[in-house]
Amino acid sequence: MEPDNKIAIKNIIEKYEAVQCSLNPILHEIIHENGIIEKDDIEIIAKYLNLSRAEVWGVVSFYSDFKKKPQKSHIQICCGEACQAQGSAQNADEYLTQNGLVWGENSNGVLVEKIFCLGLCSRGPAALENGQLIANFGGDE
Numbered sequence: 394m395e396p397d398n399k400i401a402i403k404n405i406i407e408k409y410e411a412v413q414c415s416l417n418p419i420l421h422e423i424i425h426e427n428g429i430i431e432k433d434d435i436e437i438i439a440k441y442l443n444l445s446r447a448e449v450w451g452v453v454s455f456y457s458d459f460k461k462k463p464q465k466s467h468i469q470i471c472c473g474e475a476c477q478a479q480g481s482a483q484n485a486d487e488y489l490t491q492n493g494l495v496w497g498e499n500s501n502g503v504l505v506e507k508i509f510c511l512g513l514c515s516r517g518p519a520a521l522e523n524g525q526l527i528a529n530f531g532g533d534e
């Protein structure tokens with residue numbers, strides 16, 4: 394008998410049986426349901442989609458949306474040109490220093506990453522915190 398989460402992963406995979414290029418939708422749903430993609434999940438997904446574990450891992454590790462560690466908070470700070478012109482690098486450095494965080498590391502459950510353009514250029518510097526857009530990140534507003 395398999396643990397419940399493995400059965401749940403199989404149920405998710407089976408929902409996408411008729412869908413071509415179903416890896417990303419499956420990964421998104423696993424993140425949505427479980428908040429994490431476990432090493433075991435990668436093996437199950439690879440087996441069901443007839444892919445190698447390396448192929449599945451390549452997608453999981455490439456996209457920041459498929460982070461492997463549980464996070465309390467996920468902050469993405471825009472480092473696009475418009476936001477840089479509005480001080481995003483300085484604001485980000487101050488934010489990281491004040492909160493004891495490091496780019497790209499999961500510190501105390503908080504992951505801060507760079508992103509390039511959130512479509513909020515005119516109200517930059519922009520950031521995205523747990524899916525919520527933030528205008529004038531680190532500014533006075």
Ligand code: FES
Nearest residue numbers: 471473476511513
């Ligand atoms: S460059 Fe930052 S939102 Fe466009």
